[in-house]
Amino acid sequence: MGTIAENQDAWGHYDWSKGGDEWSHCWGGTESLWWTTLFPRVRRFVPAPRILEIAPGFGRITQYLKGLCDELIVVDLTERCIAACRERFAGESHISYHVNDGRSLDAIADGSIDFVFSYDSLVHAETDVIEAYLAQLGRKLRPDGAGFFHHGNLGSFRDAASGALTVANPHWRAESTAAADVVRYCEVAGLVCLSQELVAWGGDVLNDCFSTFTVRGSVYERSYQRFENPRFMDEAARALELARTYGLDGAIPLRRDPAPRPVARGPASAPRGLFARLRELVSPSS
Numbered sequence: 001m002g003t004i005a006e007n008q009d010a011w012g013h014y015d016w017s018k019g020g021d022e023w024s025h026c027w028g029g030t031e032s033l034w035w036t037t038l039f040p041r042v043r044r045f046v047p048a049p050r051i052l053e054i055a056p057g058f059g060r061i062t063q064y065l066k067g068l069c070d071e072l073i074v075v076d077l078t079e080r081c082i083a084a085c086r087e088r089f090a091g092e093s094h095i096s097y098h099v100n101d102g103r104s105l106d107a108i109a110d111g112s113i114d115f116v117f118s119y120d121s122l123v124h125a126e127t128d129v130i131e132a133y134l135a136q137l138g139r140k141l142r143p144d145g146a147g148f149f150h151h152g153n154l155g156s157f158r159d160a161a162s163g164a165l166t167v168a169n170p171h172w173r174a175e176s177t178a179a180a181d182v183v184r185y186c187e188v189a190g191l192v193c194l195s196q197e198l199v200a201w202g203g204d205v206l207n208d209c210f211s212t213f214t215v216r217g218s219v220y221e222r223s224y225q226r227f228e229n230p231r232f233m234d235e236a237a238r239a240l241e242l243a244r245t246y247g248l249d250g251a252i253p254l255r256r257d258p259a260p261r262p263v264a265r266g267p268a269s270a271p272r273g274l275f276a277r278l279r280e281l282v283s284p285s286s
């Protein structure tokens with residue numbers, strides 16, 4: 001797994017009958033994954049006026065991102081995935097959709113993005129693709145723009161003499177991406193890598209990495225933080241227990257708001273838009 005053509009073939013022919021939710025089972029479901037693992041890691045950057053999601057698949061995380069912005073742009077190299085997102089979010093007028101060639105962000109205006117996000121997708125993309133996206137994001141992000149990329153780190157595990165991989169690759173990871181290179185790609189692009197969390201995805205090897213980055217000189221800039229997290233899957237196991245206990249695995253239905261009650265009097269009522277926004281955050285429709 002690695003080239004753009006291989007990715008296009010794999011995801012174009014994948015059995016998407018569960019929409020990607022099957023990859024959330026270790027967390028007890030996608031809702032649990034979002035609230036326990038993803039949301040805390042991006043909290044500093046959202047809500048944001050204009051979000052770009054790279055490689056949304058069938059919209060597993062898109063369903064949460066769409067409630068955190070005024071405008072959401074999704075870009076994926078697989079036509080079938082973009083078609084599925086269009087259908088799934090047909091009722092949302094603030095989402096736009098683009099099929100790309102696996103590396104181009106030409107469809108996005110320069111200086112227009114506040115937050116860029118990609119999860120569980122670029123782990124399959126080789127390092128030239130990560131470099132290409134970051135190079136363009138240096139232009140596409142607004143002055144205080146920031147990003148979160150989940151990418152591979154197997155490129156850090158190579159024999160110095162032969163270049164051969166020194167660890168197993170059971171999760172279809174791209175083999176050329178190394179976390180340290182991503183820091184360098186950021187620098188070259190005019191970005192600053194804020195943090196890297198090296199995670200062991202289903203094993204002992206720190207095979208994946210969550211990188212956050214920002215535009216050089218932005219309000220988010222600070223010294224680089226690095227966290228080796230070999231116990232990442234413990235977090236998922238904990239989330240699974242919580243999801244089972246509190247029904248985030250779907251065992252308890254979501255409370256749907258009753259029809260809005262007329263407010264008799266009092267100045268403290270929040271504007272309707274705020275309630276709509278909160279509803280969206282807590283129980284995204286899809």
Ligand SMILES: C[S@@+](CC[C@H](N)C(=O)[O-])C[C@H]1O[C@@H](n2cnc3c(N)ncnc32)[C@H](O)[C@@H]1O
Pocket residue numbers: 004007008011019020054055056057058059060061075076077078081101102103118119120121122124125129
């Ligand atoms: C494993 S799925 C994950 C989808 C979604 N992020 C999720 O978590 O459910 C991988 C997705 O990445 C997309 N993808 C892979 N390589 C890509 C690239 N270079 N550029 C854009 N999309 C890519 C695929 O088309 C597919 O939709």
